[in-house]
Amino acid sequence: MTARTHDLAAITLLGVVFLVRPVQTLTLATAILAILANLIGGITPDIDQPTAPFWRNLPVGKYVGKVFDKLLGGHRFLTHSILGLALFGFASHWLLVFVHPIMHTVNIDLVWRAFMLGMISHLVMDTLTKEGVPWLLPIPIKFGIPPFRGLRITTGKYMETWVVFPLLLIFNIVFYYAHYQQILSILHRHII
Ligand SMILES: [Zn+2]
Numbered sequence: 538m539t540a541r542t543h544d545l546a547a548i549t550l551l552g553v554v555f556l557v558r559p560v561q562t563l564t565l566a567t568a569i570l571a572i573l574a575n576l577i578g579g580i581t582p583d584i585d586q587p588t589a590p591f592w593r594n595l596p597v598g599k600y601v602g603k604v605f606d607k608l609l610g611g612h613r614f615l616t617h618s619i620l621g622l623a624l625f626g627f628a629s630h631w632l633l634v635f636v637h638p639i640m641h642t643v644n645i646d647l648v649w650r651a652f653m654l655g656m657i658s659h660l661v662m663d664t665l666t667k668e669g670v671p672w673l674l675p676i677p678i679k680f681g682i683p684p685f686r687g688l689r690i691t692t693g694k695y696m697e698t699w700v701v702f703p704l705l706l707i708f709n710i711v712f713y714y715a716h717y718q719q720i721l722s723i724l725h726r727h728i729i
Contacts, residue, residue: 538662538701539693540580545705546662547579547655548572552709554654556716559723560647567644568728571651578655581625582616582663617660618674626653665701666690 538546551572563571615621629652633645664670667689669679681689690696713720 538659538666538690538697540583542697542702542705543579543583543659543662544576545702545709546658547575549705549709549712550654550658551575551651552712556712556720556723559727562727562729563644563647564642564729566640566642567647570640570643570648574648574652575655578652579659581652581656582621582659583612585614585616586612613663613668613679614671615674617663617670617672619672620674622653622656622660625656629653662701666692668692 616625626649630645630649633649637643637645660670660672664672664680664682666681667686669681669686669689671677671679673680683689690701
């Protein structure tokens, strides 16, 4: 999947989880950082791809990207597995605990969860593509939905651009429209 589909999928999952399990209170700083962390999480698994937007936007990203590509075992390997989720979950939590003293109005647990939701949505979306996802590494089997490879989506092609992305958009419109009052009251009562 392309980065923009991944970002839309990440923010969609964040929105749904936020509504299903509203938090008691959260600061505006937490909300903003959670959205940012969620979008970053949505494209993080593709840092194993030298051409990923993650690297393309950095000045020396192309070269650093190549090093990461080798380190992480090539595209759709470690970062696209439960083991990778655990490693990145651990590292990102450690990083958040480290920076917490300079931003103590931020609930780092919520920011961390938003980041992880982004990563999880990435793996789920990639599972729909032809390449599949090696969820159970080190068991080197790539899983896909549907199981028959020919029925799965090719990244950046017709199905993704004209079906998956618009469907996600429509889902968001319907979702926010259907829960408008509920979301409004959560925003009023829980964001401080
Ligand atoms: Zn990916």
